[in-house]
Structure formats: C-alpha cells, structure tokens
Amino acid sequence: MGRYIVYGGKKLFGTVDIHGSKNAALPILCACIINSGINIIHNCPKITDVFNTCKILQMAGCTIKWENSTVIVDSSKAKFIEIGEDITSKMRSSIIFMGAFCGRFKKAVVSKPGGCKIGKRPLDIHIEALKNMGVVIDESNNCFVCDAKKLKSAEINLRFPSVGATENIMLVAAFADGKTVIKNAAVEPETMALAEFLNQIGVNTVCGDNVITICKKCDFCNAEYSIIPDRIEAGTFMAACACSGGEIFLKNADAHNMGSVIDAFDSMGSKIEFCGNGIYFKAPDSIIPQNIKTGIYPNFPTDMQPQIMAVLTLARGKSVVIESMFENRFNHAIEFNKMGANIEIDGKMAIIKGVKELYPKETMAFDLRGGAGLIMAALSCNGMSIINGSTYIKRGYENIEKSISGLGGIIKYEN
Numbered sequence: 001m002g003r004y005i006v007y008g009g010k011k012l013f014g015t016v017d018i019h020g021s022k023n024a025a026l027p028i029l030c031a032c033i034i035n036s037g038i039n040i041i042h043n044c045p046k047i048t049d050v051f052n053t054c055k056i057l058q059m060a061g062c063t064i065k066w067e068n069s070t071v072i073v074d075s076s077k078a079k080f081i082e083i084g085e086d087i088t089s090k091m092r093s094s095i096i097f098m099g100a101f102c103g104r105f106k107k108a109v110v111s112k113p114g115g116c117k118i119g120k121r122p123l124d125i126h127i128e129a130l131k132n133m134g135v136v137i138d139e140s141n142n143c144f145v146c147d148a149k150k151l152k153s154a155e156i157n158l159r160f161p162s163v164g165a166t167e168n169i170m171l172v173a174a175f176a177d178g179k180t181v182i183k184n185a186a187v188e189p190e191t192m193a194l195a196e197f198l199n200q201i202g203v204n205t206v207c208g209d210n211v212i213t214i215c216k217k218c219d220f221c222n223a224e225y226s227i228i229p230d231r232i233e234a235g236t237f238m239a240a241c242a243c244s245g246g247e248i249f250l251k252n253a254d255a256h257n258m259g260s261v262i263d264a265f266d267s268m269g270s271k272i273e274f275c276g277n278g279i280y281f282k283a284p285d286s287i288i289p290q291n292i293k294t295g296i297y298p299n300f301p302t303d304m305q306p307q308i309m310a311v312l313t314l315a316r317g318k319s320v321v322i323e324s325m326f327e328n329r330f331n332h333a334i335e336f337n338k339m340g341a342n343i344e345i346d347g348k349m350a351i352i353k354g355v356k357e358l359y360p361k362e363t364m365a366f367d368l369r370g371g372a373g374l375i376m377a378a379l380s381c382n383g384m385s386i387i388n389g390s391t392y393i394k395r396g397y398e399n400i401e402k403s404i405s406g407l408g409g410i411i412k413y414e415n
C-alpha cells in the first residue's frame with residue numbers, strides 16, 4: 001500500500017483543473033454495455049474505480065481504447081460473464097452491472113460489492129426494484145444470481161432515493177417493454193448525467209420532480225458524451241485551500257450543482273466568485289464555525305463531509321456535523337484528533353471545537369473521502385505528515401499529488 005507525504009504550512013495559489021466526475025463516469029461506463037455499439041466518453045477521470053470498471057467491460061468482451069482523457073468503449077461484441085468477487089470487492093458501483101446485464105443478456109451473476117467501509121450499505125432497494133420488474137433473484141454464496149427472461153416495466157416507488165438503485169433500474173428499464181416510472185428517484189447531478197447519456201444512446205429518459213421515466217428502446221445508437229465536472233473534487237480543493245490559506249481557481253468546476261457546498265464555504269468566510277469556465281476561491285482569514293447536515297441532493301453531500309470537517313477543526317468556535325446518510329462515516333475524526341483536533345462523536349453527530357492549529361502526524365485513510373480529508377488537514381500544519389491507505393484515495397482522485405503540487409503545495413506519493 002502506498003502513502004502520501006505532505007509537507008504542510010504552505011498557502012495554495014494558482015489554477016487546478018477539475019476532472020470528470022467519478023460518480024457520473026462509473027454508471028455511464030456500465031451503460032456502455034447496453035447499446036451494442038461505439039461509445040466515445042470524453043473527460044473520463046483516470047482513477048482506479050474507472051480502470052476497474054473498464055476491466056469488467058473488457059472481461060465482458062468490450063474493447064477499450066484510451067486517448068488522453070477520452071475512453072472509447074466498443075460494446076458490439078459484448079458477452080455474458082459472471083462478475084466475481086475479485087473485482088466487485090474493489091468498488092461498490094460494480095452492482096450497477098446487475099441492471100445493465102439483466103437488460104442486455106437477460107441474466108446477471110454479480111458477487112456482492114465492496115467499496116468504502118462507511119456503514120452497512122444494504123442493497124435491498126436495488127433487489128426489491130428489480131424483483132418488481134420481473135427479475136428473479138437468488139441470493140446465495142455472497143452472490144446475486146438474476147434471471148431476467150420475464151423482465152417487465154413497472155412503476156417503482158423507492159422507499160429511499162438511493163443513487164445506485166435508481167441507476168440500476170434506469171439501465172434495466174431500457175430493455176423492459178413499455179414505460180418504467182421511478183418515483184422518489186435519486187436526482188443527484190450524476191444520475192441526471194446518466195439520464196442524458198441514455199438519451200444519447202436512444203433510450204427515452206425523462207427526469208421530473210423526483211420522478212424518472214424510461215421507455216424501452218428498440219434501436220440503440222452510438223454515442224459521444226462528455227462527463228460532467230466532479231463537484232466533489234472541486235469541493236475537495238476548496239477545502240484544501242480553506243485549510244492551508246491562499247486563493248485558487250477551480251478550472252471547469254460547475255457551480256450549478258454545488259449550491260450547498262458553496263453556501264457552506266461562503267458562510268465560513270471564504271470569498272467565492274463564478275467565472276465563465278470555473279470558480280475563483282479565496283480562503284477565509286478566520287474560519288466561521290458551521291452546522292452542517294448531510295443529505296440527498298441538493299442538500300450537503302455526504303461525500304464532502306470529511307473534507308469540510310477538516311476545515312472546521314480549524315474554525316474559531318464550535319461546529320456540528322450531522323451525517324444522515326451513512327452510519328459509520330466518522331473514522332477520519334479519530335485521525336484528525338491524533339493531529340490535535342477536538343472532535344467528539346455522538347452517534348451520527350460530530351461536535352467539533354475549533355483549534356488554532358493541527359500538528360503533523362502519521363494517519364490512516366479508512367475510506368476515499370476520509371483519506372482526502374486527511375490530506376486537507378495535513379496541508380494546514382507545519383511539518384511532515386504521512387497519510388497511509390492511499391489505495392482508497394486513488395479510487396476517486398486523479399493524481400491528487402499533481403493537482404496540489406500545481407498549486408504550490410508540497411506532497412508526494414510513495415509506493
């Protein structure tokens with residue numbers, strides 16, 4: 001396992017390029033298998049989760065070709081495979097192949113997925129929805145064995161707007177006779193991006209107020225699509241700058257889907273301006289404490305919770321962060337405390353009493369965004385910090401060391 005070495009205490013200045021969104025790229029790559037054709041996907045982030053998704057596509061007979069940040073997926077010769085634990089254990093989003101395979105091959109065998117250990121993360125909503133669509137699912141040996149020969153469209157009312165479940169249903173619905181309606185659907189920007197891609201390949205997908213309607217497609221077409229900028233990566237660099245001080249330009253960041261994150265940084269005292277092709281961000285002189293609660297879009301994203309907590313450890317008073325999405329997403333707080341932060345955890349609530357400074361330490365990333373938060377914290381302190389568990393961070397950030405170095409921060413990756 002590699003690690004990051006950060007020499008903190010330097011303000012960040014300059015421009016950072018925001019890459020394509022991980023959470024948009026992953027389901028869109030899965031969706032490439034459903035159209036039996038050529039899919040040209042621009043602005044695809046070069047991160048481990050994307051490489052692993054491409055690996056599954058390749059194992060399933062697709063050809064993958066990279067040209068800079070464009071990936072070309074030819075799925076015309078795709079074939080059924082069983083998706084085993086060796087790969088599903090690496091990322092949770094592998095479960096979206098269940099919908100894609102049930103559609104294209106009328107069957108799927110997918111081992112239960114892994115991913116970040118941030119809570120129980122059940123899959124009951126996915127399973128119940130697919131069953132409602134006529135898919136027979138046998139859950140044995142840590143594996144979902146699906147028979148979709150009797151696939152049918154349905155009206156599905158999700159008990160919770162799960163992002164992954166919404167995306168799984170959208171993919172399988174492209175093959176179900178008639179019209180599938182998902183009520184209480186996830187309407188995160190990344191799900192909307194998948195809807196846009198489906199429309200590109202010829203699947204009529206209409207998104208309304210928490211309702212997504214998908215009609216069966218008879219002829220698919222080739223597609224060319226550009227992945228939306230990563231709102232979480234953009235927010236992460238805002239947090240980096242807020243921790244270290246300085247002023248940066250987030251090139252390609254899209255303010256439209258970052259409302260709650262921008263509001264939080266704004267209330268902290270940051271200066272934020274929107275330009276044609278990005279966002280200008282100036283760190284607060286003194287960080288104003290905040291009360292933040294994570295929630296479904298457009299509320300504050302759970303994927304930004306650790307990074308904002310890193311900033312709030314340095315605020316001039318008491319902040320409260322409530323994690324309402326996942327039960328166990330505060331592992332980073334223990335690591336922040338090792339660096340001198342004052343955080344108390346009480347169930348889903350973290351009470352953060354701001355301290356003047358954090359101290360360099362050796363810490364451990366336990367999940368992707370928590371790991372990013374540890375890098376943010378390390379950037380704030382004078383001296384050398386070590387962040388172990390880089391594998392998590394590489395799942396979702398393309399060359400984070402290069403981006404931070406480009407802003408004048410001192411960080412290196414050691415394998």
Ligand code: UD1
Nearest residue numbers: 023093121122123124125126161162163164165303325326
């Ligand atoms: C996606 C994102 C992840 C983000 C999360 C919440 C991708 C690849 N991942 O994950 O980065 O943190 O949305 O915004 O896009 N739930 C159930 N039963 C289910 C499914 C979910 O109870 O069948 C619960 C989960 O335990 C969790 C909540 O619903 O408490 C949200 O999960 P979900 O929206 O499904 O997240 P993911 O799709 O896994």
